[in-house]
Amino acid sequence: MKTVYIDIYGADIGPEPIIRGALTALERYADLHICFIGDRDIITAAVNDPQLLESRVSIMHTTDYVTNDEPASCVFNGRDNSTIVMGLTALKQDENAIGFLSAGSTGALFVGSIFRLGLVCGLKTPALCSVIPCCDGKLLALLDCGANMDCRSQDLVNFALMGSALMKSLGESPAPRVALLSVGREDSKGNKLTQEAFSKISALPVNFIGNIEGLDVVSGEAEVIVADGFSGNILLKTIEAVGKSGIAAVNDALKTCDTAAKADLEKVKARLSVSYDFNPYGGASFLGTVKPIIKMHGSATEITPSSCIDQLIKMENANYRQGQIDALSLAQ
Amino acid sequence: MKTVYIDIYGADIGPEPIIRGALTALERYADLHICFIGDRDIITAAVNDPQLLESRVSIMHTTDYVTNDEPASCVFNGRDNSTIVMGLTALKQDENAIGFLSAGSTGALFVGSIFRLGLVCGLKTPALCSVIPCCDGKLLALLDCGANMDCRSQDLVNFALMGSALMKSLGESPAPRVALLSVGREDSKGNKLTQEAFSKISALPVNFIGNIEGLDVVSGEAEVIVADGFSGNILLKTIEAVGKSGIAAVNDALKTCDTAAKADLEKVKARLSVSYDFNPYGGASFLGTVKPIIKMHGSATEITPSSCIDQLIKMENANYRQGQIDALSLAQ
Numbered sequence: 290m291k292t293v294y295i296d297i298y299g300a301d302i303g304p305e306p307i308i309r310g311a312l313t314a315l316e317r318y319a320d321l322h323i324c325f326i327g328d329r330d331i332i333t334a335a336v337n338d339p340q341l342l343e344s345r346v347s348i349m350h351t352t353d354y355v356t357n358d359e360p361a362s363c364v365f366n367g368r369d370n371s372t373i374v375m376g377l378t379a380l381k382q383d384e385n386a387i388g389f390l391s392a393g394s395t396g397a398l399f400v401g402s403i404f405r406l407g408l409v410c411g412l413k414t415p416a417l418c419s420v421i422p423c424c425d426g427k428l429l430a431l432l433d434c435g436a437n438m439d440c441r442s443q444d445l446v447n448f449a450l451m452g453s454a455l456m457k458s459l460g461e462s463p464a465p466r467v468a469l470l471s472v473g474r475e476d477s478k479g480n481k482l483t484q485e486a487f488s489k490i491s492a493l494p495v496n497f498i499g500n501i502e503g504l505d506v507v508s509g510e511a512e513v514i515v516a517d518g519f520s521g522n523i524l525l526k527t528i529e530a531v532g533k534s535g536i537a538a539v540n541d542a543l544k545t546c547d548t549a550a551k552a553d554l555e556k557v558k559a560r561l562s563v564s565y566d567f568n569p570y571g572g573a574s575f576l577g578t579v580k581p582i583i584k585m586h587g588s589a590t591e592i593t594p595s596s597c598i599d600q601l602i603k604m605e606n607a608n609y610r611q612g613q614i615d616a617l618s619l620a621q
Numbered sequence: 622m623k624t625v626y627i628d629i630y631g632a633d634i635g636p637e638p639i640i641r642g643a644l645t646a647l648e649r650y651a652d653l654h655i656c657f658i659g660d661r662d663i664i665t666a667a668v669n670d671p672q673l674l675e676s677r678v679s680i681m682h683t684t685d686y687v688t689n690d691e692p693a694s695c696v697f698n699g700r701d702n703s704t705i706v707m708g709l710t711a712l713k714q715d716e717n718a719i720g721f722l723s724a725g726s727t728g729a730l731f732v733g734s735i736f737r738l739g740l741v742c743g744l745k746t747p748a749l750c751s752v753i754p755c756c757d758g759k760l761l762a763l764l765d766c767g768a769n770m771d772c773r774s775q776d777l778v779n780f781a782l783m784g785s786a787l788m789k790s791l792g793e794s795p796a797p798r799v800a801l802l803s804v805g806r807e808d809s810k811g812n813k814l815t816q817e818a819f820s821k822i823s824a825l826p827v828n829f830i831g832n833i834e835g836l837d838v839v840s841g842e843a844e845v846i847v848a849d850g851f852s853g854n855i856l857l858k859t860i861e862a863v864g865k866s867g868i869a870a871v872n873d874a875l876k877t878c879d880t881a882a883k884a885d886l887e888k889v890k891a892r893l894s895v896s897y898d899f900n901p902y903g904g905a906s907f908l909g910t911v912k913p914i915i916k917m918h919g920s921a922t923e924i925t926p927s928s929c930i931d932q933l934i935k936m937e938n939a940n941y942r943q944g945q946i947d948a949l950s951l952a953q
Contacts, residue, residue: 435804438804438811438812438813439812439813470855471851472767472770472850472851472854472855472858479770479851480770480771480849480851481770481771483851502854502855502858503854503855503856503857503858503859503860503861503862504858504859504861504862505862506859506862507859507862507863507866508862517812518804519803519804519811519812519815519852520851520852520855522804522834522835523802523804523834523835523852523855523856523859524835524855524859525835526804526834526835526836527835527836527838527855527856527859527860527863528835528859528863529835529836530835530836530837530838530839530840531839531859531860531863531864531867531897532863532867534839534867534896535863535864535866535867535870535893538867538889538892538893539889541892542885542886542888542889546882546885547881547882547884547885549879549881549882550878550879550881550882550884550885550886552879552882553874553878553879553882553885553886554874554882554885554886554889556874557870557871557874557886557889560870560873561867561870564866565863
């Protein structure tokens with residue numbers, strides 16, 4: 290049995306769609322068990338199936354959750370009854386647990402992943418990794434995408450190793466192409482941090498293809514893009530914002546267009562949505578933790594928990610946890 | 622008389638379209654004089670108008686120019702006959718000179734702007750500033766966009782002051798809204814550099830609206846976005862790449878679409894082009910120099926020099942040079 294723990298709070302759409310969306314994954318995975326963490330009454334009503342609650346769905350009752358306005362450090366020592374701390378503790382203690390999903394405070398998950406769950410291989414910090422679609426429908430792992438603002442070059446080395454291991458385990462490539470986010474392709478381009486990281490990553494046994502610049506990140510040249518969390522976050526959010534503005538332009542045209550134009554406009558919309566609608570991917574993984582955590586976006590939709598569970602199952606089936614440890618040991 | 626110096630080399634399309642494009646500006650500005658720097662024969666043939674060459678167009682003959690493969694430092698001490706050094710020297714010495722356009726090596730222009738032209742107010746480095754279109758057709762100044770990789774917070778303060786002065790002189794706003802590129806809106810978000818810069822910029826007499834994140838940069842909330850050159854370059858190139866991919870999707874659809882759909886697709890293309898086709902803006906300005914330099918993109922088209930001249934004339938008419946000095950003196 291594989292158990293996924295799910296914090297029902299934190300999404301803009303409220304707990305019910307998160308619960309309903311997660312349940313759809315039970316149909317795909319016969320050995321999946323889901324444990325929802327949150328208010329018992331809300332969960333029972335949303336599941337609305339006594340037989341599931343007998344067999345494949347369990348509940349950890351609490352009504353406390355960490356809000357985005359609270360300091361992340363509140364989970365460091367205390368808040369034992371918050372959904373995030375309960376989830377991280379269960380993830381650590383339950384041998385069947387394969388992952389934890391939460392749309393709650395990223396900061397609390399970050400701090401909690403270090404102090405409540407634990408990191409592997411003596412890491413000082415986990416990486417936050419977004420897996421997003423790329424121009425040709427393939428997937429792209431971007432890390433760090435916003436957890437580590439000021440990085441050392443050794444952090445970027447660890448990101449390269451963990452990102453490569455992740456994309457292997459997700460079946461994207463046997464030798465994922467790893468690129469370093471910079472301002473030009475030439476080896477010497479970049480700031481002090483990336484210049485130092487460039488030579489270190491070059492020495493790793495990963496498929497390092499060198500620097501990549503903003504113009505090329507959506508070109509499909511790399512499966513893994515390594516960045517400090519500040520520039521990685523700017524990259525991720527800018528792709529999303531500009532991509533969305535393209536989809537919005539087509540949507541506006543669809544409202545007033547000639548009937549004969551609908552089909553062609555829908556085709557353009559579909560093509561842009563494949564690349565820039567991040568909702569089906571709606572989460573970012575913490576890597577380097579002893580077991581995977583996926584932070585769902587606040588804007589998660591009903592399909593988000595289901596696709597996040599897909600990712601956790603893939604990671605578990607490919608033994609990502611061991612793959613990550615093997616990869617990181619190469620950096621020591 | 623206002624003289625603009627133009628390096629004819631460096632653009633992918635070659636010198637002739639750059640020359641022809643620049644000439645169109647003569648029709649708009651009766652007191653404009655253009656001095657082309659490059660091979661006399663090429664310039665004479667492209668201008669192809671003896672009367673213009675008698676009156677409003679002059680030539681500084683040379684066949685030497687700095688390539689992108691050469692170290693930028695070659696202009697520090699030497700290469701006196703290269704187009705870039707000749708242009709910067711003329712810009713400094715000719716009292717009528719109001720600006721210099723070049724599609725040549727950004728690095729050579731950067732080094733040359735410091736050692737051959739000079740900076741104002743004791744600045745240690747110029748800023749590279751791109752003025753790009755924004756979602757609502759307004760303009761947005763982004764600086765630094767790639768010249769200064771590792772910035773101090775004082776650099777970001779100077780960028781805020783110079784960017785605000787530029788957008789005033791371009792007539793975009795009497796009190797341009799200045800935002801600091803970061804990973805979230807809250808004051809405390811960001812890395813050490815932006816956190817330090819945030820409090821310093823808050824104390825300036827500019828219209829500082831706080832942090833802006835990747836999701837909002839194309840929203841039209843700010844007229845000036847301040848960033849270190851590393852993350853600014855990533856922002857700029859990512860907007861361009863994702864925007865272009867949207868235009869490309871529409872172009873592909875236009876090739877195969879129903880005839881009745883053409884008009885609606887063209888409308889979408891026009892809307893996306895207004896925001897994401899940077900060719901009409903095709904240059905980035907060095908700010909903080911004693912006189913303005915505009916670096917045209919390598920991908921400059923025939924309309925690029927003409928629109929860059931528009932910008933130089935606007936800056937001159939609004940007395941940008943003095944405005945910049947006045948602004949920077951507020952930071953001392």
